[in-house]
Amino acid sequence: MNNKFLQEELNSLKETNNFRVLKECNSSLINFSSNDYLGLANDKELLNEFYSNYHCKLSSSSSRLIDGSYPEVMELERELEKIYNRAGIVFNSGFDANSSIIETFYNKDTLIISDRLNHASIYDGIVNSGAKLLRYKHLDMENLENLLIKYRDKYEDILVVTETVYSMDGDVADIKKLVELKRKYNFDLMVDEAHSYGVNGYGIAYENNLVQDIDFLVIPLGKGGGSVGSYLLCSQLCKDYIINKNRKFIFTTALPPVNNCWNLFILKKMPEFLEKRERLQELIRYFLSLLKENSIETSSTTHIVSIIIGDNRKIIKIAENLKNKGFLVYGVKEPTVPKGSARFRIGLNPNFSKEDLERFVKELKYEIDSVL
Secondary structure (H helix, E strand, C coil), X not given: CCHHHHHHHHHHHHHCCCCCCCCCCCCCCEECCCCCCCCHHHCHHHHHHHHHHCCXXXXXXXXXXXXXXXXXXXXXXXXXXXXXXXXXXXXCCHHHHHHHHHHHHCCCCEEEEEECCCCHHHHHHXXXXXXXXXEECCCCHHHHHHHHHHHCCCCCEEEXXXXXXXXXXXXXXXXXXXXXXXXXXXXXXXXXCCCCCECCECCHHHHCCCHHHCCEEEEECCCCCCCCCEEEEECXXXXXXXXXXXXXXXXXXXXXXXXXXXXXXXXXXXXHHHHHHHHHHHHHHHHHHHHHHCCCCCCCCCCEEEEEEECHHHHHHHHHHHHHCCEXXXXXCCCCCCCCCEEEEEECCCCCCHHHHHHHHHHHHHHHHHCC
């Protein structure tokens, strides 16, 4: 290990305002950076109801293939299959689920066509698979179709990968159009619902009755699910193959029962969160109107609101000033986003008041105009 090289790399990050450090979260601040889109993880009444009905162990102590397939996780998978009418399997994280699918089922003879802005877990899986990669322009179905026309006769095995709601821009893929293209060009389709589960109930694919048309439907739970882990909905054949062939699944200690009891609890109660979802939609409309009134631009249309500031130094300074005024908001800096597009990524949830939003936008506008 070359310590000199490591230090030089870190010094370079500091010079470009890209050096990352871990900071303890201050719970007294109004948090605009959380992914708890429905406020489930911090809902005291919900937590009290859960703990009064469930008494679960804090460790599974084993992988799923030894004794980690405890009754609660098996019940969770049965409930998934009943709701989605597909075989369901639980992964420890969305990252594991995405990368596992691609590296398990696809190889150097596969063409994978990925939305340019798909998550790092998807690209990790593609690298590990050795598949040929093409990227289509973000959300551009015409560009995707042109690639399918050009390459469909050159590959027998083609996978198209998309997310539903995108984390950095808060925009939404046209899943109906993707399914139309799948029927026309006969490719495999993988969809990640990390930022739509909960906000859209059981997800956008479920809402639009498209679950059966999607080969791999991934539902990570660390956002709107208020938890940890991930569901995968697929065919029974693919589920069996994962259990027998996927290294991350086979050699990983299963999530603790307490996590999957909570996941089961939330899954069963999802229809009861309609009021939270409606409140969130109301706040989205109000927040976007406040931004427009204050001439703060965004292309977002969802609960994820992206506000581009520009360079790393400015976004760090604005975040510090907002923290001193009682607001927690983290900047997303280069190179996570393209050069010149450092931004604030706002995550809304139904627990905000309109007064909170008004004060935040007022202070944000002041900082944007004042910090040079």
